[in-house]
Amino acid sequence: MPSDRYSIFSVLTEALRGQTGWKPAWRKATPKPNYDVVIVGGGGHGLAAAYYLAKRYGLSNVAVIEKGWIGSGNVGRNTTIVRSNYMLPGNIPFYETSMKLWEGLEQDLNYNAMVSQRGVLNLYHSDGQRDAYVRRGNAMRMHGVDAELLDRDAVQRMYPWLNYDNARFPIKGGLLQRRGGTVRHDAVAWGYARGADQHGVDIIENTEVTGFRITNGRIEGVETSRGFVGARKVGLACAGNSSRVASMAGLNLPLESHVLQAFVTEGIKPFIDGVVTFGAGHFYISQSDKGGLVFGGDLDGYNSYAQRGNLPVVEDVIEGGMALMPRIGRVRLLRSWGGIMDMSMDGSPIIDHTPISGLYLNGGWCYGGFKATPAAGLCFAHLIARNEPHAVARAYRLDRFRTGHMVDEKGMGNQPNLH
Amino acid sequence: MRISCPHCGERALDEFSYLGDASVTRPDPAAADAADAFYTYAYERRNIAGPTQELWYHQAGCHAWLVVTRDTRTHEISDVKAAQDVALERVNSTTGAA
Numbered sequence: 001m002p003s004d005r006y007s008i009f010s011v012l013t014e015a016l017r018g019q020t021g022w023k024p025a026w027r028k029a030t031p032k033p034n035y036d037v038v039i040v041g042g043g044g045h046g047l048a049a050a051y052y053l054a055k056r057y058g059l060s061n062v063a064v065i066e067k068g069w070i071g072s073g074n075v076g077r078n079t080t081i082v083r084s085n086y087m088l089p090g091n092i093p094f095y096e097t098s099m100k101l102w103e104g105l106e107q108d109l110n111y112n113a114m115v116s117q118r119g120v121l122n123l124y125h126s127d128g129q130r131d132a133y134v135r136r137g138n139a140m141r142m143h144g145v146d147a148e149l150l151d152r153d154a155v156q157r158m159y160p161w162l163n164y165d166n167a168r169f170p171i172k173g174g175l176l177q178r179r180g181g182t183v184r185h186d187a188v189a190w191g192y193a194r195g196a197d198q199h200g201v202d203i204i205e206n207t208e209v210t211g212f213r214i215t216n217g218r219i220e221g222v223e224t225s226r227g228f229v230g231a232r233k234v235g236l237a238c239a240g241n242s243s244r245v246a247s248m249a250g251l252n253l254p255l256e257s258h259v260l261q262a263f264v265t266e267g268i269k270p271f272i273d274g275v276v277t278f279g280a281g282h283f284y285i286s287q288s289d290k291g292g293l294v295f296g297g298d299l300d301g302y303n304s305y306a307q308r309g310n311l312p313v314v315e316d317v318i319e320g321g322m323a324l325m326p327r328i329g330r331v332r333l334l335r336s337w338g339g340i341m342d343m344s345m346d347g348s349p350i351i352d353h354t355p356i357s358g359l360y361l362n363g364g365w366c367y368g369g370f371k372a373t374p375a376a377g378l379c380f381a382h383l384i385a386r387n388e389p390h391a392v393a394r395a396y397r398l399d400r401f402r403t404g405h406m407v408d409e410k411g412m413g414n415q416p417n418l419h
Numbered sequence: 420m421r422i423s424c425p426h427c428g429e430r431a432l433d434e435f436s437y438l439g440d441a442s443v444t445r446p447d448p449a450a451a452d453a454a455d456a457f458y459t460y461a462y463e464r465r466n467i468a469g470p471t472q473e474l475w476y477h478q479a480g481c482h483a484w485l486v487v488t489r490d491t492r493t494h495e496i497s498d499v500k501a502a503q504d505v506a507l508e509r510v511n512s513t514t515g516a517a
Contacts, residue, residue, distance in 0.1 A: 243466035254462040256439070257491070302437040305468040305492045310420045312433035345462050401462040414461050417437060 042066025048377020054199030071189030083180035090395025101374030111191030120180030267291030283320030347419030
């Protein structure tokens with residue numbers, strides 16, 4: 001009997017019969033002529049939405065159509081950090097829903113996503129920054145999210161080797177969310193793909209959506225590189241390329257696509273056991289279970305679809321790292337790469353109807369999409385199935401820029417490269 | 420990516436800062452549809468994958484605003500003009516048409 005469910009018994013059984021019983025984690029589906037729901041984009045969000053549509057909302061006649069292969073986009077290009085340390089009312093309940101889903105994800109999916117709640121520590125370097133973190137921490141605690149304000153001594157006990165006495169940016173303390181951490185990003189895509197497949201979802205890889213069939217303002221399906229696929233409802237989950245895909249339906253979105261670079265060093269022995277962010281520049285770092293230091297910083301700052309960035313930002317990120325932890329200077333950089341972000345006009349995402357009946361949008365994730373994956377999938381599934389927003393995603397409306405109901409954590413306004 | 424400033428010659432990217440789409444113009448605040456036009460102007464983006472015209476500022480150089488034609492898929496720059504010249508061309512072409 002093939003091993004459908006992963007457990008200690010399936011591992012032992014397979015060990016005894018020479019690993020011959022494992023099945024592919026999902027079928028290679030061919031498109032059917034019609035579906036109840038087609039999700040465009042087989043990244044984390046699209047797969048999660050399909051999974052929750054089938055599992056929680058009882059819609060199993062669902063297809064996920066992906067241009068490349070599963071997880072070939074941003075879900076496999078991020079720095080794997082999960083956290084819910086947001087401040088604004090529209091954001092905290094959503095990201096905390098996501099954090100709670102992360103906490104039960106592996107049991108729910110029966111898949112090892114290496115969820116590791118190793119703590120996310122945001123450092124502060126001035127009195128003003130401490131006050132801002134006190135406010136943020138209090139906002140989190142009022143919403144039932146864990147947050148601890150640490151003084152310099154407490155941070156020093158955790159990470160004695162940081163550069164505390166940098167003349168310009170001394171470390172004065174930090175805001176710690178212990179429940180934050182990292183998750184194996186590829187495994188999230190694979191786990192959701194397997195879970196969705198087990199609930200009957202067709203995952204159609206290497207198939208590009210090339211257009212939408214819209215009649216009298218209502219979606220009827222998608223044109224693909226493998227022909228027309230009919231659908232009563234279509235959900236777009238292709239952040240990074242939302243504008244390109246939505247433009248095929250005649251929509252102009254409040255988004256710009258920007259490149260964000262990330263970096264990984266050669267593998268070294270255990271060194272940083274949590275996630276640390278530098279508050280004076282923009283630099284965040286953690287260590288993968290393979291030993292590489294994974295870090296990133298600011299956007300390059302100009303519109304891009306190129307999935308690679310330029311040297312000034314490489315220099316800036318590494319300078320931030322050297323200011324914070326000079327001892328990483330002797331580690332060699334192994335790889336750097338870029339991911340394309342949907343940058344919205346207030347730094348917050350969009351999960352909403354579009355003006356076209358039956359066409360829904362999940363996009364604008366800026367660079368917070370990975371941590372949001374479970375809740376984004378759940379809320380997008382809720383929206384598609386019930387035709388109304390999930391309670392924790394009501395703020396993420398597409399028309400909020402017109403009505404003035406922005407959710408702007410950083411207060412930067414409509415200059416997306418500053419969010 | 421290096422940008423050839425018409426005044427200073429080819430310079431490194433970190434001398435420049437980015438504003439965005441150079442093809443949009445500020446709507447007329449006295450127009451009847453000003454609220455809609457300003458929403459579109461301020462918040463909607465064409466966000467093109469391909470050659471685009473964008474405004475860059477030569478912050479660490481001559482302080483000129485530039486219109487850079489750049490392909491967002493490859494970062495290849497095909498043209499750089501002073502924003503002032505582009506604006507004058509636009510004014511001349513509209514007055515010429517009128």
